[in-house]
Amino acid sequence: MENQLKFIFSQFNQDTQFESYSELASGHINDTYLIKTTKKPFFVLQRINHGVFKDIPGLISNKVNVSNHLIKKLSHLPKEELNRSVLRFVKTKEGNSYYQEKEGNYWNMMVFIDNSVTYEEVKDEEVAYEGGKLFGDFLNMTSDFPAETLTEVIPKFHDMSFRFSQFEEALKTASKERKTQAKEYINCVAALKDEMHILQNLKESGKIKIRVTHNDTKISNALFDTNKKGLCVIDTDTIMPGIVHYDFGDAIRTICNTAAEDERNLDLVNFNMNYYKAYEKGFLEEVESALTPIEIKYLPLAAKTMIFIMALRFLTDFLNNDIYYKIAYPEHNFDRAKNQFKLIESFAKQIETT
Known part of the structure; x- marks a missing residue:
């Protein structure tokens, strides 16, 4: 080598x-x-x-x-x-x-x-806040870049209709056993379908601007100095045209889960609202002036939507007998899906009271 x-x-x-x-x-x-x-x-x-x-x-x-x-x-x-x-x-x-x-x-x-540091997970509000500032600043500084000149490196990556069509195809071919096992969550997908298309409908109608988006805003793609201050955004392979809600929501999904993405004990899976508020504060400090009122209005829905799209993808893969994501044991994808659905439930309860 x-x-x-x-x-x-x-x-x-x-x-x-x-x-x-x-x-x-x-x-x-x-x-x-x-x-x-x-x-x-x-x-x-x-x-x-x-x-x-x-x-x-x-x-x-x-x-x-x-x-x-x-x-x-x-x-x-x-x-x-x-x-x-x-x-x-x-x-x-x-x-x-x-x-x-x-x-x-x-x-x-x-x-x-x-002399730089990355974090695999957020353990304090300072890192959440600084991460929000970094990704907000990235979106702010690229707000005048012509997004239409970018290559769509992963077509339909966050396209909700596409993910639903994959799910519906998986339902047609899934084993009776797996469909029975996942019945509660299949019903949950159906109940959320309309709400989970709101952002896509706003995007397609032109009410939300197409921007340069990073599309992989987990905290490990933010680089910090040794004093926990943000330096720059890294791992830019997935830069392509998108909407601000993709980046905001995906960051929130990964930062605010109190447990690992495949934690099987759902009692440990909750949404950390303090991290949400810290990230949102830093994010809006940097990019609010470049956003429209409608973009800001739908930031909370972005969090729910991006958690849901991962729940849907994990559930789809489980119904497809695990053909996409690597698994460590037979029900790994189902556990991942249940984890994300629990995170949605925790988020929805807390956001209603804030």
């Missing part, structure tokens, strides 16, 4: 020597490596999964163009601060944004942001 990484690294335009490498564990799709060199800065070398992403040149173009836009917006900052506030991509020696091996693998390279 080291010889391969050395060779790939040598294809990029840098003026230092490869010293060692280590694998970075963030992300579940791509292979990512920290490349230590004879002098700083170090680099992050990433192999993009061309089994998951079908248009990798488009994907890389998305994230490079958005990063360049942010760099221009932040050009007033001192160089050292600028370099810690936005991802910087390194071109190949031929001037391209990626290197493609003969075997078909695509690689891109970024400058490593030193």
